[in-house]
Amino acid sequence: MIEFGLQSPRRSRVLVADDTESIRALYRKLLTSDGHEVIDVPDGAAALTAVHESHPDVILLDVTMPRMDGLEVCRRLKSDPATRLTPVVLVTGLSDLQDRIKGIEAGADEFLSKPVHPMELRARVGSLTRMKHLVDALDSAEAAFMTLALTIEARDPMTNGHCERLARHAVMLGKTLGLGEADLQALHRGGYLHDVGKVGVPDAVLLKPGPLTPAEFELMQKHPDIGDSLCAPLQSLRAVRPIIRCHHERLDGSGYPQGLRGDEVPLLAQIVAIADVFDALTSHRPYRPALSAEEAARHLHGEAAHARFSRDHVEAFLSVAPLPAV
Numbered sequence: 001m002i003e004f005g006l007q008s009p010r011r012s013r014v015l016v017a018d019d020t021e022s023i024r025a026l027y028r029k030l031l032t033s034d035g036h037e038v039i040d041v042p043d044g045a046a047a048l049t050a051v052h053e054s055h056p057d058v059i060l061l062d063v064t065m066p067r068m069d070g071l072e073v074c075r076r077l078k079s080d081p082a083t084r085l086t087p088v089v090l091v092t093g094l095s096d097l098q099d100r101i102k103g104i105e106a107g108a109d110e111f112l113s114k115p116v117h118p119m120e121l122r123a124r125v126g127s128l129t130r131m132k133h134l135v136d137a138l139d140s141a142e143a144a145f146m147t148l149a150l151t152i153e154a155r156d157p158m159t160n161g162h163c164e165r166l167a168r169h170a171v172m173l174g175k176t177l178g179l180g181e182a183d184l185q186a187l188h189r190g191g192y193l194h195d196v197g198k199v200g201v202p203d204a205v206l207l208k209p210g211p212l213t214p215a216e217f218e219l220m221q222k223h224p225d226i227g228d229s230l231c232a233p234l235q236s237l238r239a240v241r242p243i244i245r246c247h248h249e250r251l252d253g254s255g256y257p258q259g260l261r262g263d264e265v266p267l268l269a270q271i272v273a274i275a276d277v278f279d280a281l282t283s284h285r286p287y288r289p290a291l292s293a294e295e296a297a298r299h300l301h302g303e304a305a306h307a308r309f310s311r312d313h314v315e316a317f318l319s320v321a322p323l324p325a326v
C-alpha cells in the first residue's frame, strides 16, 4: 500500500496587493507574526509580475487599485493553468455586493470586507495556506506516480521510452479526433500511467521472454485493476483511471479485465490502446524484431477488421502516426 503523507509544513508566502501603504504595512505585520513570509505591491500589474516571480501560496487583492484592478488580476490568475490553483482573497468594500458577485465570476476563492478584522484576516490566510499545501502535496503525489510508472518501465529494458512515446502518440490521436484540453491532459497522463499496476506483477512474469502460462497470464491481467486501485485515492487522476482500467479492453469483448464491448470501452482507453499496440509492434522484443510501420499498420487494420478497434480511430492514428526510430 502506497501512502502519500503531506509534506512537512514550510513557511507560506503571502502576496499582498493594495495601493494604501498603511494597509500593506498592517497586513505585513499581522501575517509576519503568524510566521508567513509577506511580499507586498502597490498595484495590480505589479501583483501579476510578483506572482510569476515569487509563486506565493496565497494572494490578497484589493479590488480598487491602479494599473489593473483586483478583479482583472484575479481573472487572469484563474485563467492561467500555472496560477489557477493559488488561492485568491479579494478585499472588497463592506457592503459592495456587486464587487462580490464580480469576484465570484472572476474565480476568487474568498472575500474579506474592509475594514479587515485582524483575526479574520489571519484565520482566512491560515486556512487557505493549509489548503494550498494540500494541493501541492497532491501534485507531488501525482509526480510520485509518474516516477513509479517510469520505474516500472525501467524494470523492463525492452520497453525503454514506451511511456513517453505512448503519451505523445495518444495525445496526437486525441488532437486528430478533436478532443478538448482536459481529455488531452488525461491522455498524456494515461500514456505514462497505463501500466502502473505492473508494480504488482512479479519480475518472473513481467520479464519472461517466452509466452506466458495461463496462470501467469492471469496474473498479468490483474495489472489494470491494480493500477486503478493505486490511483483511486488521487482526485487529480480521476480522468485517467478509466484509461488505466480499460486499456486492454477491445470493442469485440475479447479484452480484459472485464470483457467490455463497443461503447462500454471508454473513448480515452480506446485511444491509448491503439497507440499502445502500435508502439509494442514497432519496438524490438526478445522473441521478434521490431515491425516496420507498414507491417504495424497492416496489423492495426486487421484489428479494426475484426472490430477490436474502431476503424475510424485506426485510420486517424495511421494518418498521423510517426515512423518508429530504427
Ligand SMILES: [Fe+2]
Residues within 6 Å of the ligand: 194, 195, 223, 247, 248
Ligand atoms: Fe497494460
Ligand SMILES: [Fe+2]
Residues within 6 Å of the ligand: 162, 166, 194, 195, 276
Ligand atoms: Fe503499454
